[in-house]
Structure formats: C-alpha cells, structure tokens
Amino acid sequence: xxxxxxxxxxxxxxxxxxxxxxxxxxxxxxxxxxxxxxxxxxxxxxxxxxxxxxxxxxxxxxxxxxxxxxxxxxxxxxxxxxxxxxxxxxxxxxxxxxxxxxxxxxxxxxxxxxxxxxxxxxxxxxxxxxxxxxxxxxxxxxxxxxxxxxxxxxxxxxxxxxxxxxxxxxxxxxxxxxxxxxxxxxxxxxxxxxxxxxxxxxxxxxxxxxxxxxxxxxxxxxxxxxxxxxxxxxxxxxxxxxxxxxxxxxxxxxxxxxxxxxxxxxxxxxxxxxxxxxxxxxxxxxxxxxxxxxxxxxxxxxxxxxxxxxxxxxxxxxxxxxxxxxxxxxxxxxxxxxxxxxxxxx
Amino acid sequence: xxxxxxxxxxxxxxxxxxxxxxxxxxxxxxxxxxxxxxxxxxxxxxxxxxxxxxxxxxxxxxxxxxxxxxxxxxxxxxxxxxxxxxxxxxxxxxxxxxxxxxxxxxxxxxxxxxxxxxxxxxxxxxxxxxxxxxxxxxxxxxxxxxxxxxxxxxxxxxxxxxxxxxxxxxxxxxxxxxxxxxxxxxxxxxxxxxxxxxxxxxxxxxxxxxxxxxxxxxxxxxxxxxxxxxxxxxxxxxxxxxxxxxxxxxxxxxxxxxxxxxxxxxxxxxxxxxxxxxxxxxxxxxx
Numbered sequence: 294x295x296x297x298x299x300x301x302x303x304x305x306x307x308x309x310x311x312x313x314x315x316x317x318x319x320x321x322x323x324x325x326x327x328x329x330x331x332x333x334x335x336x337x338x339x340x341x342x343x344x345x346x347x348x349x350x351x352x353x354x355x356x357x358x359x360x361x362x363x364x365x366x367x368x369x370x371x372x373x374x375x376x377x378x379x380x381x382x383x384x385x386x387x388x389x390x391x392x393x394x395x396x397x398x399x400x401x402x403x404x405x406x407x408x409x410x411x412x413x414x415x416x417x418x419x420x421x422x423x424x425x426x427x428x429x430x431x432x433x434x435x436x437x438x439x440x441x442x443x444x445x446x447x448x449x450x451x452x453x454x455x456x457x458x459x460x461x462x463x464x465x466x467x468x469x470x471x472x473x474x475x476x477x478x479x480x481x482x483x484x485x486x487x488x489x490x491x492x493x494x495x496x497x498x499x500x501x502x503x504x505x506x507x508x509x510x511x512x513x514x515x516x517x518x519x520x521x522x523x524x525x526x527x528x529x530x531x532x533x534x535x536x537x538x539x540x541x542x543x544x545x546x547x548x549x550x551x552x553x554x555x556x557x558x559x560x561x562x563x564x565x566x567x568x569x570x571x572x573x574x575x576x577x578x579x580x581x582x583x584x585x586x587x588x589x590x591x592x593x594x595x596x597x598x599x600x601x602x603x604x605x606x607x608x609x610x611x612x613x614x615x616x617x618x619x620x621x622x623x624x625x626x627x628x629x630x631x632x633x634x635x636x637x638x639x
Numbered sequence: 640x641x642x643x644x645x646x647x648x649x650x651x652x653x654x655x656x657x658x659x660x661x662x663x664x665x666x667x668x669x670x671x672x673x674x675x676x677x678x679x680x681x682x683x684x685x686x687x688x689x690x691x692x693x694x695x696x697x698x699x700x701x702x703x704x705x706x707x708x709x710x711x712x713x714x715x716x717x718x719x720x721x722x723x724x725x726x727x728x729x730x731x732x733x734x735x736x737x738x739x740x741x742x743x744x745x746x747x748x749x750x751x752x753x754x755x756x757x758x759x760x761x762x763x764x765x766x767x768x769x770x771x772x773x774x775x776x777x778x779x780x781x782x783x784x785x786x787x788x789x790x791x792x793x794x795x796x797x798x799x800x801x802x803x804x805x806x807x808x809x810x811x812x813x814x815x816x817x818x819x820x821x822x823x824x825x826x827x828x829x830x831x832x833x834x835x836x837x838x839x840x841x842x843x844x845x846x847x848x849x850x851x852x853x854x855x856x857x858x859x860x861x862x863x864x865x866x867x868x869x870x871x872x873x874x875x876x877x878x879x880x881x882x883x884x885x886x887x888x889x890x891x892x893x894x895x896x897x898x899x900x901x902x903x904x905x906x907x908x909x910x911x912x913x914x915x916x917x918x919x920x921x922x923x924x925x926x
Contacts, residue, residue, distance in 0.1 A: 304926070341721040345924045367723040377718035379646075381653045393642035394722045439718070 294319055295340060295447065295479075300349035302335050302501075309335045311501040312349070319446070322473040324492030325481040326597065332501040333481040334374055337451050340479075341371040353447065367396065370445035370476075374452050376436030378424045384411070384435055385420040388442065395443025406442055414438035415468065430461035437468065448472055450480040454487060466491050485597050497597065522569060522588045525550075525557040528581030533558065536579035540571050555584060562588070643719070643732030644739075651702075651740045660702055664744035667694045672751050682761045684752045685769035685893040692886055695777055696809060700801035702740055703784025704794045706733045707920070711792040720924070726917045730785070734913055737781045742774060765895055772892035775905035779885060780805055782912035789919040811884035815877060822869035825876035826861065833857035 295317040302310040310332040317323050325333045338344045340351050342358045342365065351358045356365040379387055388407040397403045411420060414434040419427070424435060433453060440448050453469065454462045469491055472478050482488050488495050489509045497505040505512065522543070526533050530548060533556040537546055543560045550557035562568040573583050651657035671687045710716040719729050752766035784801040791797050807814075833854060841850020864872055881887065885908065888901035 338717075343717055343721050343924070363723040363725065366721060369721070371717075371721045373714065373717045373721075375714045375717075377713070377715040379650070379715055380713070381650060382646075386649075390642055390646045391718065391722075393645075394719070394724060396723055443723075 294354055295477075296350075296352040297336075297340065298350050298352075300336065300339060300351065301347050302332075302339060302344070303347045309501055310339070310346075313498070313501070313503045314349075315496055315503060315506065317447075317477060317479060319477050321493040322469065322478040322480065322491055324488035324495045325479060325498060326483070326485065326488045326495055327481075327498035328483050331483075331498045333483075333498055334451055335501075336498070337371070337449055337479070337481060338373075341369055341449060342366050343371075343373075367443065368446050370440030370443065370448045372433075372436040372440045372448075372450045372453060374455070376432050376439075378432060378435060380425040381423070383421055383423055384416060384427070387424060387435065388438055391439045392442045397443060406444075407438075410438040410441040413441055413472075415464070430457050430465070433457065433461075433465060434468075437465075437472075441472075445476070447477045447479065450478065452481055452483070454482070454484070462487075520562045520567070520588050521559055522562060522572060522586070523557070523559050524572065524576075524586045525555055525584045526576045526581040527555055527584060528576075528579070529554075530556050532579055533576065533581050536575045536581055537572060540568060540575050543568055543572065556581075640724070640728040640732040640735075643724070643729060644736050647706075647733055647736030648739050651736065656701055656705070657740050657743075660698055660740055661744045663694065663698055664691075664741075665747055667691060668744065668748055668751075676751070676755055680759075682755060682759060684755065684761065684766040685895075687751075688748065688769045688773045689890070689893040691773070692776065692809070692889065695780060696802060696805050699741065699777060699780045700784050700798045700805065702737050703781050703788055703801060704797040705788065706737060706785050707789040707916070708792050708794045708797045711923075712794075716920075720920075726920050730913050730916050730920070734778075734782060734785055734909075734916075737785065738774075738778050741777045741781060745770065745774065748773075764897075768897040769893055772889045772897070772901065772905075775902060775909075776886065776889040779905045779908040779912075782909045782916075783885075786912045786916045786919065789916045805885070808883055808885035811880060812887060815880045815884065822865070822873050825872040826865045826869075828876055829861050829872060830858065833861060 297316070298314050300310055300313045301308070313332075313336060325336065327333050335344070339346045340353070340358065342362050345359065351365075353365040353368045356368070358365040379390075382390070385407065388411060389403055392403040392406050397406055411417065414437045416431070416434050416438055419431060422431075424432065427435065437448075437450070437453070440450070450469065454465050457465060466487065469478060469480060473491075473493070480488075480491070492509065494508055495506065495512060496503060524537075530551055534546060534548065537543060537558065537560060542562055545561040546558060547560070548556060548558045560572075567588060569586055569588050573586055576583050648657075651660075668687070668691060671690045672684075675681050675687050675690075676684060707716070710719065720726075748770055749767075752761055752763055755761045756763065780801075783804055784797070787801045787804065788794075788797040791800070837850045837854035837857065840853045841847060844850070861872070888898075888904050891898060892901055
C-alpha cells in the first residue's frame with residue numbers, strides 16, 4: 294500500500310508537484326495519466342526515493358521513504374522513463390547485478406530469481422546478448438525484469454510503452470496486465486486509451502495537481518451521462534430561459550450570446566437521455582423558434598483534454614462554458630475541491 | 640556495496656580504462672625500476688615510487704572521472720538510488736573499486752624489492768612503507784576525483800578538474816615558498832577566501848543581506864586579527880597551504896620517515912572527500 298500525503302516538489306519558483314494526496318491499495322493496476330510535464334515522473338521519482346519532496350510524506354507499506362528509505366525501497370520495483378541499463382553488460386550480468394543490489398544474498402537464489410524474472414518479462418534466449426545491442430522493446434523488457442527482482446510488492450513503471458512500435462506496445466501492455474495479477478502496478482502514461490485498457494483505477498494529473506480519480510468506467514459513465522446541449526432560439530432572453538428551464542432534467546443553463554432577437558445558450562442534460570426533442574418542443578410552445586440545436590456527449594478524451602489543458606491557453610469565454618463542470622463532478626468526492634480549484638485556474 | 644564493487648571493477652576491465660591504467664602504470668614502474676635500481680644498482684626502491692607520483696597526476700583522474708559522472712549521464716544512478724542500498728554503501732563500493740583498479744598493477748611493485756633483495760641488501764621496511772604510502776596517496780587522490788565526478792555529468796570536465804586540483808596540490812610546495820614572508824599577503828588571501836565564501840552564501844541563500852553580513856563579519860574579524868596578531872594570519876595561512884599539499888606526506892615517507900600523522904592525514908582526506916561525495920549525491924536529490 295502506498296500513502297501519499299500533501300506531496301509537493303518545488304524547483305526554485307517552479308512547482309512541479311503541487312499538494313498531491315492519494316492512496317494506492319494492494320492489488321490492481323493504477324494509471325497515472327497526464328500530459329508531458331504534468332508531474333508524473335516527478336511524483337514517481339519521489340515515491341521511489343530517487344528525489345526528495347519539498348513537502349509532504351510518502352509511506353510504502355507503512356515505511357516512510359524519507360525516514361526508512363531502505364525498507365521502503367525494498368517494497369518497490371521501479372522502471373524509470375529511461376531504463377537504467379549498463380550498456381556494456383549482458384542481460385544476465387545486469388540482472389544478476391540488480392538481484393544482488395536488491396539484497397538477494399545467495400548466488401543460487403540470484404540465478405533462480407533472474408531466470409524467473411527474465412522468463413516473466415519474455416527475455417528467453419536473450420540472456421547472453423549485450424544490452425547495447427538490444428532493441429528498444431527488449432531494453433524495456435530488461436528494465437521490467439530488473440524491476441521484478443528482489444520480490445517487490447509494488448511495481449512502478451514510468452511511461453513503459455513510450456517509443457515502442459505498435460506490436461511491442463501490445464506485448465508490453467499484456468505483460469503489464471499479467472503483472473497486475475500478482476503485484477500492485479502503478480504506471481504512468483500520457484496516452485488515454487492505454488490507461489483505459491490496462492488500468493483498474495486512473496489518477497489524472499495536470500499541472501502538478503491531482504484533478505480526478507476513479508475507475509475508467511466510473512469516470513466515463515459519469516461523464517457520458519452528462520451531455521452538453523448548445524442551442525440558438527429566437528425570442529427574448531427571458532422567454533427562452535423560462536421555456537428551457539421547464540424541461541425536466543436540463544440544468545446549468547447559461548446564455549452565451551444574445552443579439553438581434555436571437556439567444557444562444559448551453560445547458561447540461563443530467564437525465565442521461567437525449568433532451569433535444571423535449572427542449573425543441575418546449576421552446577416552440579413558448580413561441581421561440583429554434584434556429585439551431587446540437588448535443589454533444591463528453592468522452593473521457595474530452596475530459597482529459599479539458600482537465601489537462603494549460604491554463605495559459607484557456608479557451609475564450611471559458612467562464613461561460615458549462616462544459617467546464619462535468620470534470621469537477623466526475624472527480625471522486627474527495628477530489629472535488631481540487632478539481633474546482635483547478636477549474637478556477639482555467 | 641559488494642555488488643557495486645564487483646560490477647565497477649568488471650566494468651573498468653570490460654572497457655579500456657582498466658587496461659590502459661594497468662599498462663601505463665606498469666610501463667613507467669618498469670622504466671624507472673630498470674633505470675634506477677637495475678642499471679644504476681641503487682637499492683632505493685622508494686625513489687622509484689616517488690618519481691611515479693608525477694604519473695599519478697595523469698592516471699588517477701582517468702580512473703575516477705567516470706565513477707559518478709557516467710552514472711548520471713546514463714541515468715543509471717536512478718537504479719542505484721532507488722535500490723535498498725544506502726548512499727555510503729554506493730560511494731564506498733565505487734571508491735573501493737577505483738582503489739582496486741589503481742592497486743592491481745602495484746602487485747608488480749610488491750615483487751620488485753624482493754628481486755633487488757636477491758642481489759644485495761635492501762631495506763624492505765622502507766620499500767614496503769613506500770608502497771603503502773603510495774597506495775594511500777593514490778587513494779586520497781581518487782577520493783578527490785570521485786567527489787569532483789559526483790559534481791558533474793561530464794567525464795572530460797571531471798578529468799580536467801581533477802587533474803587541475805591534483806596539479807595545484809602537487810605544486811603546493813612551490814606555491815608555499817612564495818608566501819613565507821608578508822603578513823599583508825596572507826591578509827589579502829584570507830580576504831579573498833572570505834569574499835568567495837560570502838558570495839557562495841549569498842547565492843545559496845538567494846539573499847543579498849546574508850552574503851553581505853558574512854563578508855562584513857569575516858572582514859572585521861580578519862582586520863582585527865591583522866592589526867593585533869599579524870603573525871597568526873601567516874601561520875594559519877601556511878597551515879592551510881600545507882594541508883592542501885597532498886603529495887608532501889608521501890615525500891616524507893619516501894625520505895624514510897614513516898609516520899602515523901601521514902597515514903592519518905591520508906585517511907582523513909579520503910574520509911572527508913568520500914563524505915563530500917555522499918553529500919553531493921544527497922544534495923542532487925533535493926535540487
């Protein structure tokens with residue numbers, strides 16, 4: 294189990310990780326999702342003890358990484374973004390070295406552990422190859438095999454599929470799913486579909502903050518149930534708003550534009566059904582002809598993009614766009630505050 | 640620690656450096672030995688090692704330059720620092736491997752006095768205390784180089800900086816003779832040290848006032864000392880310079896004065912710089 298509390302990392306005036314708290318329970322595959330530079334690697338480097346936090350604590354199985362580094366590190370197998378491989382060694386030499394480094398004392402035990410890890414990572418027949426001569430996919434496998442040594446409970450993989458070709462990517466993903474059956478796995482990625490297919494739980498990080506977390510289904514379900522309707526109707530603002538307000542299930546009505554007797558507005562349908570018909574009927578009955586009407590449902594992709602877009606490049610009129618809301622609601626309850634504060638930054 | 644030591648030694652000899660170091664050491668050792676001891680029939684083996692110190696200036700930075708700079712460059716330090724191994728164990732393992740690479744060719748130096756012994760009277764005590772002193776001197780230089788290597792990820796830079804530092808230590812004897820007189824000179828030298836220290840403090844704390852305060856306090860203390868006890872400054876200055884003369888104690892050992900202070904001096908230098916290496920690694924985690 295990993296308990297991360299109020300983790301903050303500052304480099305001078307730049308805040309790479311800003312007050313992140315989360316708990317990783319034993320078992321399952323956790324995905325850390327976020328664009329490049331969101332603070333995923335920094336978070337992982339702090340959890341594994343490679344760098345230290347400016348503030349906050351990390352506990353691995355009850356061992357504080359700052360106070361009991363050896364005990365905490367022994368629980369973790371880590372594959373950094375760039376696998377830390379010694380080019381001049383063979384695969385077997387390297388894995389034997391890592392096994393000894395992780396405290397496997399007996400020579401026979403080391404050999405057995407290396408054989409097992411190599412087989413698990415799909416490195417059969419590669420043991421005598423020089424690491425220098427391996428392809429990117431195989432280097433990644435050597436890194437994963439190294440992470441498996443020393444029987445850690447938790448495996449942390451930083452962007453394990455970056456730079457691989459599609460076939461290798463699929464292989465590594467199925468390997469990770471396989472590892473998830475025996476270990477707690479945390480992986481980071483900036484590819485949404487990868488996290489969606491591989492992970493049991495997703496933590497979305499943007500600008501060093503945790504903006505949402507939940508199972509992919511939870512996040513997706515909460516979001517697709519909320520469709521945004523954009524419409525333009527003729528008539529006075531009051532009449533249009535009153536008519537639209539009567540439609541059951543339609544909330545968060547916001548007028549975005551008003552000129553020449555035409556009112557444009559957006560609203561969110563919470564009922565989980567298509568409310569375009571009901572809205573059109575209600576407006577027509579109120580004597581306000583509908584000029585345009587469209588509905589869009591938010592995919593996890595949209596949410597991800599919205600949650601993670603840079604504050605500087607914020608959309609115009611973002612204060613009037615109700616689409617900002619679903620992510621906040623989608624976030625698990627304990628994160629609602631963070632999501633809200635993030636929204637205010639947009 | 641053992642795992643790191645084994646890997647490092649192997650790595651030196653998988654690459655070129657271990658072999659080049661062995662070849663150069665053996666070549667010069669053989670050359671001076673043949674020249675001094677065999678051709679001129681001298682029984683003084685220590686002087687052979689004394690001549691070798693010049694070679695150390697070029698040789699030792701080549702051993703120490705890669706230790707931490709290469710790990711950092713290839714990001715393999717990430718493996719070491721996220722493994723359940725303490726920083727002292729990492730530093731210790733690497734340092735011992737460097738010493739091993741340096742000491743391996745010295746096996747020949749152990750045999751050389753014995754060969755001489757077969758042909759006449761040779762003071763084995765003097766010869767072997769010189770070998771021990773030589774080993775300690777080399778280890779101290781390697782500790783300095785390891786520390787410099789931990790400060791950069793550029794191996795060439797680590798080599799040049801270590802070479803420069805060792806060269807200064809090597810010619811410190813000559814530098815020292817320039818400062819035998821002149822209290823004012825010592826005063827100025829200490830002022831420069833205070834100035835550099837205060838600039839460092841200012842930069843590290845990112846506060847101008849901190850730097851200025853340090854400089855003012857240091858300058859006032861120095862000035863008072865200079866007015867009241869000018870001789871103290873010169874003595875202190877010379878003491879600092881002799882502490883920096885890394886090669887001097889070895890000279891004493893070669894001269895036949897095998898002394899405990901010399902051994903303590905080298906062990907202290909090794910301890911200090913290995914400690915600083917650990918601090919440099921620790922500090923990198925914070926920045």
